[in-house]
Amino acid sequence: xxxxxxxxxxxxxxxxxxxxxxxxxxxxxxxxxxxxxxxxxxxxxxxxxxxxxxxxxxxxxxxxxxxxxxxxxxxxxxxxxxxxxxxxxxxxxxxxxxxxxxxxxxxxxxxxxxxxxxxxxxxxxxxxxxxxxxxxxxxxxxxxxxxxxxxxxxxxxxxxxxxxxxxxxxxxxxxxxxxxxxxxxxxxxxxxxxxxxxxxxxxxxxxxxxxxxxxxxxxxxxxxxxxxxxxxxxxxxxxxxxxxxxxxxxxxxxxxxxxxxxxxxxxxxx
Numbered sequence: 412x413x414x415x416x417x418x419x420x421x422x423x424x425x426x427x428x429x430x431x432x433x434x435x436x437x438x439x440x441x442x443x444x445x446x447x448x449x450x451x452x453x454x455x456x457x458x459x460x461x462x463x464x465x466x467x468x469x470x471x472x473x474x475x476x477x478x479x480x481x482x483x484x485x486x487x488x489x490x491x492x493x494x495x496x497x498x499x500x501x502x503x504x505x506x507x508x509x510x511x512x513x514x515x516x517x518x519x520x521x522x523x524x525x526x527x528x529x530x531x532x533x534x535x536x537x538x539x540x541x542x543x544x545x546x547x548x549x550x551x552x553x554x555x556x557x558x559x560x561x562x563x564x565x566x567x568x569x570x571x572x573x574x575x576x577x578x579x580x581x582x583x584x585x586x587x588x589x590x591x592x593x594x595x596x597x598x599x600x601x602x603x604x605x606x607x608x609x610x611x612x613x614x615x616x617x618x619x620x621x622x623x624x625x626x627x628x629x630x631x632x633x634x635x636x637x638x639x640x641x642x643x644x645x646x647x648x649x650x651x652x653x654x655x656x657x658x659x660x661x662x663x664x665x666x667x668x669x670x671x672x673x674x675x676x677x678x679x680x681x
Contacts, residue, residue, distance in 0.1 A: 416436050416462075418433055418435040419433070421433075423469075423496065425495060425496070426495075428472070428477070428479065430469050430470065430477050430478075432467060432468065434467045434468065435453065435458075436460065436461025436462065436463070436465045437465055438463050438464040439506060439529075441464040441465065441467065441505060441507075442467050442469075442502065443460075443467065444513030445470070445474070445475075445513045447549075447588065448571055448653075450470040450474035450476075450477075450587055451474075451476045454655060455655075456655035456656075456663050467502070471513075474586070475583070475587070480492065484593075486594055486595075486602060489516055490520050490524075494524060494527065506529055506670050507520065507528045508531075508532040510536075511535055511536065511626075512595065514535065515602075515605075517531060517532075518531075518605065518609065518635070519538070519602065521611075521612045522608045522609060525612060530669070531615070532616070534620075534654060534662065535624055535632065535654060537595070537627055538602055538631075539601055539605060539631050539634055540602075544630040545628075547625060547627075549626065550588070558571070560625045560626050561625075561626060561652045563621070563623040563650050563657065564649070564657055568653075600627075609638040609639050610638065615669075616639045616643070617643045617644075617665070618635045618636040618642055619645045619646075619665055619666070620645075621646075621652060621654045622650060625652065626652040629646070645665050647662065647665070
């Protein structure tokens with residue numbers, strides 16, 4: 412789909428380095444926190460959200476076009492980093508949408524500083540430790556195995572796994588995986604303390620999960636929805652973990668509907 416939104420590229424000068432940001436659209440501000448993949452990309456999902464909101468999509472430290480910020484060593488540091496980013500952008504209680512690793516970050520942000528988040532959408536968020544439903548170890552997967560774990564409809568996988576990637580694409584993927592390992596190697600993609608802190612979240616929250624998620628089992632979605640006060644839950648059928656690559660229209664519609672209606676949907680079940 413051709414972009415209809417004027418997308419602006421910015422760099423925020425912060426203590427420790429520069430943060431790469433893409434932003435576009437008009438309306439209430441929406442902070443998008445990306446997954447392990449997709450940093451520095453304006454995707455169809457963003458374009459659809461930008462019809463109703465001003466979408467602001469930074470790259471995490473060590474991902475995409477952002478600097479490494481070596482002093483940002485763990486998830487706790489990353490939360491403080493994003494509090495500084497929010498202040499630097501002048502955002503007060505924006506909508507926050509986080510996917511996978513970014514969903515974990517969004518949940519931690521809403522736990523740490525509940526008043527910083529206006530509304531919260533978690534898309535197949537990592538972050539919880541559920542031993543009977545472990546998160547798959549993507550670091551041990553070959554590219555074909557990872558593609559099969561991320562996508563239900565393999566015809567869509569080329570959007571993330573091009574058949575003949577160039578050197579820049581390969582290097583960017585390695586950098587993003589190194590960034591992910593830095594924040595989530597041990598314990599793996601979770602904070603064992605997060606579950607007991609989710610009650611602190613006060614923002615209206617929607618938890619959205621693809622039905623065929625082979626990376627973060629849907630049990631994690633139900634646990635998030637159970638423990639976040641008055642959270643709503645939505646499921647998208649016939650979709651894998653790479654949800655906004657595979658089914659961008661459905662995920663954008665669910666996200667937009669919830670954020671547009673705000674607190675009226677809090678506590679509803681889809």
